[in-house]
Amino acid sequence: MPQPQPVLADLTGAAVFLVLTVEEGGERAVRDLLPDLGGLARSVSTRAPHDGLSLVVGIGSDAWDRLFAGPRPAGLHPFEELAGPRHLAPATPGDLLLHVRAERMDLCFELATRVTGRLGAAVSVVDETHGFRYFDCRDLIGFVDGTENPVGRDAADAVLIGxxxxxxxxxxxxxxxKYLHDMDGWNALSTERQELIIGRTKLDNVELDDAVKPADSHVALNTVTGPDGEGLDIRRLNMPFGSFTEGGECGTYFIGYARDPWVTEEMLRNMFLGRGPAAHDRLLDFSTPVTGTLFHVPSADFLSGPPPAPGTAAARAQADATSAPQPPAPSANPAVRDGSLRIGSLKRSPSP
Structure with missing residues (x-):
């Protein structure tokens, strides 16, 4: 398998999340930067080699066709806005995602500065969020985040395309x-009520028994299963953020990596549109998303040698070569015979 970007790296003490749009005519600057991203990250990390600096870049659906000729990733599409009876998950612009993380914010800031400096006027920043670790990986509402993240081989299976x-x-x-929290409203609730909304105990982070856990709890609606009842996972690397300015915002920056975006999207459909007796995720009454974007995260090998730009002679030659009839290649994975995307034995089921 090609070398992945560091999507499986552990949660760190600090992160910078940058969502960028590519200006008209800025495509060349982006393409020129992609092969150099690994070197930029290494040049900064040598100053503090034990502090876990890493960079992941994602590319949005609209930008993909402006940057590359040839095929598209099978699951790449614009983020789908979800309008439920009470809550909205908006779709917002984004051509590039920079997920920079380390144990120290200075390293994140330095690497983000170098990358955006190279891009210059080729891009515009549409969202910038600085995240931090809050005590024992809790969010600002006081609960541990990312408890059910897969690890080891399970993490690779859940996150990396095969x-x-x-x-x-x-x-x-x-x-x-990017979710904004109503902290006054949340803090007015008793701990017991908060636990029923989340589906876990607050102090010791234990999932509530199914007989007690409400159907509209956050944990219940974020559980997605395949056709054989197997649990389907994503890898969350959420971080809190906040500001003390007048009207300052605080909340949770949700970032979820998955092998198939359907799994993440199904969780969001459950949260915003409901499932079974649950009309929506009760946490949404206190936490409101203001952004929403989907990106493909290419392998590190892809970034090192990206396909040609659209409209170039190289792109035309590539198209001519791939248009010649080719015998069908059997799948290397005997579990994949019908052309469907799978995670383990995942087959897509209709939305509730």
């Missing part, structure tokens, strides 16, 4: 949303 889309193996998909 034989189902061989041209983009080693890549991933990522959804980002």
């Amino acid at each position: 034989d189902e889309d061989p041209a983009f193996a080693g890549g991933s998909y990522v959804v980002v949303q």
Whole structure:
């Protein structure tokens, strides 16, 4: 499998999340930068090699066709706005995502400065969020975040594209949303009521028994299963953020990596549109998303040698070569025979 970007790196003490749009005519600057991203990250990390500096770049659906000729990742599409009876998950602009993380904010800031400096006027920043670790990986509402993240081999299986889309193996998909919290309203609730909304105990982070856990709790609606009842995972690297200015915002920056974006999108459909007896995720009554974007995260190998730009002679030659009839290649994975995207034995089921 091609070398992935560091999507499996552990949660760190600090992060910078940058969502950018590519200006008209800025495509060349972006393409010129992509092969150099690994070197830029290494040059900064040598100053503090034990502080876990990493950079992940994602590319949005609209930008993909402006940057690259040839095939598209099978799961790449614009983020779908979700309008439920009470709550809205908006779709907002975003051509590039920069997810910079380390144990120290100075390292994140330095690397983000170098990358955006190279891009210059080729891009505009549409969202900038600085995240921090809050005590024992809790969010600002006081609960531990990311408890059910897969680890080891399970994490790679949940996050990295495999034989189902061989041209983009080693890549991933990522959804980002910036949630703003109503802290006054949340803090007015008793701990017991908060626990029923989340579906976990607050102090010791234990999931509530199914007989007690409400159907509209956050944990219940974020549980997605495949056709055989197996749990389907994503990898969350959420971080709190906040400001003390007048009207300052505070909340959680949601960032979820997945092998198939359907899994993340199904969780969001459950939260905003409801499932079964649950009309919506009760946490949304206190936490409101103001952004929403989906990106493909190419492999590191892809970034090192990206396909030609659209409209170039190289792109035309590539198109001519790929248009010649080719015998069908059997799947290297015997579990994938019907052309569907799978995670384990995942087959897509209709939305509730």
